[in-house]
Amino acid sequence: MTENVQAVVDKTNKSKRLLSIDALRGFDMFWILGAEGVFAALFLITGLSVFNVAAEQMLHTTWHGFTMYDLIFPLFILLSGVSLGLAAKPISLYSAVERKAKYRHAYKRLCLLVLLGIVYNHGWGTGIPADFGEIRYVSVLGRIGLAWFVAAMLVWHFKTKTQLYITAGIFFAYWFILAFASVGDFGGGNLGANFSINAWVDQTMLPGIRYQDSAVDPEGLLSNLGSIINCLIGVFIGRLMKSQKDISTVLLRNLLIIGFFTLSLGWLLDPVLPVNKTLWTPTFVLVTCGWSVLFLALFYWLIDMLNWQAWAKPFAIIGMNSIIIYLGTALVNWKYIVDSLFGGILTSLSDGWQALLAIVFLLLLQWLLLAWMYRNKIFIKV
Known part of the structure; x- marks a missing residue:
């Protein structure tokens, strides 16, 4: 009887922990489904400067610096690492058949995310028959896939201490490359928009086209080194959560210490190596x-410790199908659907209320679709 009760408790704790991670992943996705415009709309309605400041945080930085909107992508990558750290174990502990299945899944996931990233970028550029020189091969999804794949290989094949050494090695190696590597006019510590070493790598080695024909692609080749570190740090955080799951106050304290220390260190080093999202600099890694x-x-703290779950469920519903709804933001014309259903209401309102309710209706339609999928247990995982 005692064993059965303990099994139920363990299952409940696991479920709650997964809810907190899914809720945070959904909260992260919420802002790129259309919610990023809500503060600008509120500023139009109220004129309050606080909403204008918040709206500015919902825009990417032009080059050096950081806004909260810059956090969306790296937070998603770190959470993929957290899930890996919670669940993964050395590949040697699996049977030969299981190992083969694990490898197949990892390669399939990487290839599928790269392919879906190309689809998100609107595929073949000029249309089929394809002009392969007009395809943008790199993408947000491709970067997520690569970061997870590298982290998975390290988790499966190396001990934790070795993973720490490799993570530190990537961190300092990337810093060294940014600071000293040079080819002609590129690099050698130049972190400008046109002549960084990243720009040379993308212009020389990246097939297809770059984002908006920029000198360096924001999902370019060399900056993958930075995003891999985000995922690996997520792995270590996941392991910490797993090892300290029974001492929640200690875990919360350690998470806060790690978070504040890493954030502070990133900004302390900013004068030496600027925080930059496009280059995904090591300081950007620390800050994010x-x-x-x-x-x-x-x-x-809110979900696992205080057990406040009701507010988190709507976000968790988004997090359970995050990849498919992200694809939907590019492949579905949600604005057209909103205008078709609610256009009469919207056009009767002032500009501010029109902008705000358009966002609300857009988010509601997407959430209802996800809620229907959740209710019918349709979870599209990659």
């Missing part, structure tokens, strides 16, 4: 990991 861990601590 710091914020990500602090958000994770907040969600862990």
